[in-house]
Amino acid sequence: MDLYRTLGYVALGSYMRRLGEISQQASAQVYQMYGMDFEVKWFPVFLAIAQKEAETVSKIAEYIGQSHVGVSLMVKEMVKEGFLETQKGLVDKRETNVRLTEKGVQMHERMKELLEDLDDTMNEVKNECETDVLRSLMEYEQVILRKSMPERIKSRLKIRERNKVNIIPLDPQNAVQRESFKRINYEWIERYFKVEPLDMESLENPDKFYLNKGGIVLLAEYQGTIVGTSALKPMTEDSMELSKMGVDNNAKGLGIGELLGQSIIDEARKMGLKRLYLETNSRLLPALNLYQKLGFKTVKDFSSPYSRADVAMEMFL
Numbered sequence: 557m558d559l560y561r562t563l564g565y566v567a568l569g570s571y572m573r574r575l576g577e578i579s580q581q582a583s584a585q586v587y588q589m590y591g592m593d594f595e596v597k598w599f600p601v602f603l604a605i606a607q608k609e610a611e612t613v614s615k616i617a618e619y620i621g622q623s624h625v626g627v628s629l630m631v632k633e634m635v636k637e638g639f640l641e642t643q644k645g646l647v648d649k650r651e652t653n654v655r656l657t658e659k660g661v662q663m664h665e666r667m668k669e670l671l672e673d674l675d676d677t678m679n680e681v682k683n684e685c686e687t688d689v690l691r692s693l694m695e696y697e698q699v700i701l702r703k704s705m706p707e708r709i710k711s712r713l714k715i716r717e718r719n720k721v722n723i724i725p726l727d728p729q730n731a732v733q734r735e736s737f738k739r740i741n742y743e744w745i746e747r748y749f750k751v752e753p754l755d756m757e758s759l760e761n762p763d764k765f766y767l768n769k770g771g772i773v774l775l776a777e778y779q780g781t782i783v784g785t786s787a788l789k790p791m792t793e794d795s796m797e798l799s800k801m802g803v804d805n806n807a808k809g810l811g812i813g814e815l816l817g818q819s820i821i822d823e824a825r826k827m828g829l830k831r832l833y834l835e836t837n838s839r840l841l842p843a844l845n846l847y848q849k850l851g852f853k854t855v856k857d858f859s860s861p862y863s864r865a866d867v868a869m870e871m872f873l
Contacts, residue, residue: 590670594663598639601630605640605654606664612645613652628652639663718811721783723819726773728763733775736782737762740802748839749864758787758800765789771796774820776803776812783807786816788824788832795831796824801843813843817850824873831872835865 560571583596594602600620603609610616617627631654634640639660645651656664682688726733738759745751758765766773766787776784783804788796798820803812824832834852836843844867851871858868 586670586674590666592663592666592670593637594667595633598630598634601627602634602639602660602663603667606656606660606667611653611655613654616654634660714809714811717778718815720778721810721812721815722777723816724775724777726762726767726775728767733782734762737773737775737785737800740782740785740804741800743805744802748837752862752864754861758789762787772820772823773800774816774823776807776816778807778810778812784812784816786820788820791833794829795833796829798832798834801834813846814849817846821850821871821873829873831870833868833870835860835862836867836869837864838867 560567560574580596583599587594587596600622601616604616604619605611610619613628613631614624616631617624620627631640631642631652635642638657640654641657643653643655645653682690726737728734741755741759742751745755762773765771766789769790771787771789773785773787775782781804784807785800785802786798787800788798790796798817801813801816803816821832832852833855834847835858836847838844847869852869853871855868855870860868
């Protein structure tokens with residue numbers, strides 16, 4: 557119990573499972589007190605049928621919020637024990653109609669007595685609680701149905717992993733960095749287009765194409781591996797072209813493209829640039845969305861040395 561008090565909501569799932577186990581054990585004891593040879597897990601299915609809230613396996617599953625397979629298995633178990641009988645649907649042979657047998661009706665009559673006493677007992681428990689536990693649980697269920705725990709955790713995990721990414725400048729003497737710069741960009745270019753002479757010139761000689769002209773090449777390093785690239789090539793005295801933005805397929809989903817883009821914009825401001833320009837292709841929707849998010853606007857009239865470029869964008873700093 558101390559563990560759950562210490563961890564609080566972090567251990568809520570485990571705590572609810574523990575409460576569920578306690579409730580299951582208590583229910584089994586109560587059935588024995590009333591002389592009912594009945595499995596606790598059958599209760600919602602049996603009651604839905606007995607109260608005529610649902611009369612087919614599909615409707616029962618929908619009504620109680622359990623899987624069709626799970627309900628079907630419980631129905632088969634209760635048929636075997638003589639509480640239920642089934643019949644194929646007259647219209648849809650795939651459907652299974654379910655109803656109580658005489659033994660099932662007798663069980664339901666006994667269950668009515670149990671439910672009456674249980675209702676009084678649970679009201680007694682409720683009055684001893686400071687809050688309405690059932691209402692709180694229902695509210696909690698609605699909250700996590702609107703947005704699941706995995707969805708909520710995913711954004712935080714992305715931020716945590718993204719914080720492990722380091723943005724570093726390309727060291728032209730580092731063979732691993734140079735090879736990573738080539739590999740990542742050749743991969744995305746060849747996936748969608750053809751490698752052009754200008755691609756080869758920039759990727760094979762990034763120091764000559766970018767660095768020696770006053771440009772920069774930034775790399776994203778994650779867990780000791782280069783997973784992203786970006787570069788700036790001088791155009792005029794106060795403007796540069798953003799190019800060779802690429803992210804390794806194995807590192808997708810960490811927001812590395814946005815991190816690289818923002819980093820290169822920050823570097824451009826430090827250099828005193830007034831404008832950034834880029835060319836891309838309308839097929840690359842994730843890239844277009846990223847550039848728009850970073851603040852780039854579409855340029856209507858442009859010419860490009862790349863045959864694949866059908867979109868140009870710019871940003872004024």
